[in-house]
Amino acid sequence: MLFDLDGTLLDHDRAAAEAIVRAFPDADAAWLVPRWTDLGEAAIERYLAGELDFAGQRRARIGTLARELGLGTWDDARADAWFAGYTTLYEAAWRPYPDAVPAVEALAAEGLRLGVITNGDVRQQRSKLVGIGLAGRLPHLTASSEVGWAKPAPEIFRSACAGLGLAPGAVAYVGDRLLTDAQGAAAAGLTGIWLDRSDGPAQGAPDVVRITGLDALPRLIAGMA
Structure with missing residues (x-):
């Protein structure tokens, strides 16, 4: 079996929702959670297709979200540092x-x-x-x-x-x-x-x-x- x-x-959906809301507590959760889900699914599809490596799909997700939240363009180092913190929140919600x-x-x-x-x-x-x-x-x-x-x-x-x-x-x-x-x-x-x-x-x-x-x-x- x-x-x-x-x-x-x-x-996973509940854990990801809890983590992203904690990461951006001032954002509108009603918009933030489904948008984060959509970005994740699109990035994972590109990862599975070989277009992005594992780190790259993470950078694509948060890079897009940061721009949409008005936080500017993030370089790889900033994206990686943010994702390390997000991962801690995500793992705590498993x-x-x-x-x-x-x-x-x-x-x-x-x-x-x-x-x-x-x-x-x-x-x-x-x-x-x-x-x-x-x-x-x-x-x-x-x-x-x-x-x-x-x-x-x-x-x-x-x-x-x-x-x-x-x-x-x-x-x-x-x-x-x-x-x-x-x-x-x-x-x-x-x-x-x-x-x-x-x-x-x-x-x-x-x-x-x-x-x-x-x-x-x-x-x-x-x-x-």
């Missing part, structure tokens, strides 16, 4: 979703081989698992920065399965993004499970299984055995 990390196990630890514990108790597939820097993603107390339960970490492929590329899913010593058809993968996670996994031959935490109406996704919380996983996986 493999998991996505941000948005599935770790509440929390697992309430259903994450119980679900992982239940699956571990069943003797399943467990791991994570994540698009991101392996060092930071490993630190997140340690920070939310799941590193010991999820020993197999496959990160795009190490393997050279990013979700939804089938190679990253198959690399993770090889790390478990299992064929893709014997592995299930759960993530919060329908296309990138669940359908990407299904296209690579895994059982794709879409974690849809939204309050909206259910959307059709015939090639994957949809759940609304990780607490559904143990029974779901037991039914697949």
Whole structure:
């Protein structure tokens, strides 16, 4: 059983929102939080595409935001110094979703081989698992920065399965993004499970299984055995 990390196990959006509001307490939070989210998603896409390195995507995010806040143009040194402080705030806000630890514990108790597939820097993603107390339960970490492929590329899913010593058809993968996670996994031959935490109406996704919380996983996986 493999998991996505941000948005599935770790509440990244809440942590990032808390950190950016603390970093700019005088800004309008109603504008600041969604704008920071948009800048982050755009920068990460460029990082995964190889247009920016990890430091570069960070500089792009804060550089744009600083200009929009009327703080002028920041050089790399200022951007890096700011991001170091922001990272401290972000890490302090790391929390697992309430259903994450119980679900992982239940699956571990069943003797399943467990791991994570994540698009991101392996060092930071490993630190997140340690920070939310799941590193010991999820020993197999496959990160795009190490393997050279990013979700939804089938190679990253198959690399993770090889790390478990299992064929893709014997592995299930759960993530919060329908296309990138669940359908990407299904296209690579895994059982794709879409974690849809939204309050909206259910959307059709015939090639994957949809759940609304990780607490559904143990029974779901037991039914697949």
